[in-house]
């Protein structure tokens with residue numbers, strides 16, 4: 001029997017390409033360009049599979065998905081989009097979408113997804129109610145990020161331990177927060193712990209707690225993070241930095257889910273989910289004998305590796321517009337981005353990834369000459385942010401002016417100002433001293 005497919009896509013050239021391709025592969029394809037037509041067709045004819053774009057008109061592919069699942073429990077749906085977000089992937093997964101493709105994709109990728117979807121057709125779950133698609137704070141619709149969203153949407157509702165790897169500034173903490181937010185623990189605490197910022201000697205009492213008198217200075221009982229986060233999620237950031245002794249403690253905790261505060265005689269059971277992150281290569285640390293293999297196995301139930309920004313440059317414009325909008329609002333500015341400015345941003349290597357882009361845009365929103373971010377402004381800002389650059393080798397009066405503007409924008413907050421200027425706080429103080437003279 002020929003399998004019939006309903007294709008919903010508002011872009012005429014994409015529509016033609018996909019339907020021609022699938023017809024050549026032996027499928028019967030009905031192509032429509034609006035959600036209204038799609039929903040009408042679905043009420044008239046049964047289809048084996050629906051392939052739909054997400055952002056179409058006043059309604060979305062999620063509406064098409066729900067209509068399809070309501071009419072025929074065993075109709076598979078593949079959604080595709082160039083603007084996938086964590087929220088759309090979650091909504092699609094919850095409503096029983098079979099697959100989710102980030103545009104652009106190879107036609108062979110589509111064909112594989114189509115074959116899998118048709119092979120796997122099965123009765124659907126109960127109906128779900130309509131969901132709004134809120135704006136995401138996680139920006140990025142590249143294929144690499146959509147793969148991350150897919151894994152997050154599958155793993156978030158479980159209690160599985162997750163290890164998040166990725167270079168600095170790639171969004172590891174943001175992803176950890178998403179995992180918590182889309183879990184059943186969402187209304188319970190999310191407690192981040194920066195393992196590299198706590199001295200090794202204190203990490204144990206910080207996480208497990210300590211009884212009064214357990215050590216000098218412990219003048220009352222201290223509740224540890226694992227206890228205070230009970231029923232929630234603990235985010236162990238920079239997990240690659242913990243020492244050998246603490247690795248043993250953590251391993252035991254992950255096995256037993258019990259804590260014994262320092263100086264206590266009894267253990268108590270706690271219910272926390274652990275999400276950990278590192279910008280180190282833990283697998284390699286295991287090979288080098290610097291990280292316990294058994295602990296690595298316990299953490300590595302689900303592993304997410306965030307791609308660096310230079311490997312998903314299509315996300316640069318999305319992120320840039322998002323941050324520009326955010327900082328224009330915050331600083332009450334109306335800075336515009338030019339074509340050349342955007343091209344320069346897209347081509348940059350971004351060693352500091354999204355965080356670096358974010359800081360750069362914040363800085364440019366305040367400082368861009370003529371309220372325009374063009375190639376030159378980007379070049380200047382990038383070189384000023386280079387570590388070790390003495391505050392951007394600008395002429396003294398331009399520099400003074402820059403410092404004034406940034407301080408005014410931050411309401412005199414010197415730490416924030418130093419961050420935006422890309423210099424150390426000490427350096428800013430020195431410059432301020434000099435300016436007064």
Ligand SMILES: Nc1ncnc2c1ncn2[C@@H]1O[C@H](COP(=O)(O)OP(=O)(O)OP(=O)(O)O)[C@@H](O)[C@H]1O
Pocket residue numbers: 137138139140166167168169170171172173174175278279319354355358
């Ligand atoms: N995809 C994204 N969309 C929007 N903002 C992002 C995204 N990724 C990262 N950010 C922002 O960039 C900054 C750095 O992100 P985050 O703290 O999650 O990075 P990280 O991977 O934990 O970095 P580090 O290893 O340095 O701790 C944050 O302000 C975060 O909100």
Ligand SMILES: [Mg+2]
Pocket residue numbers: 172173237
């Ligand atoms: Mg981090």
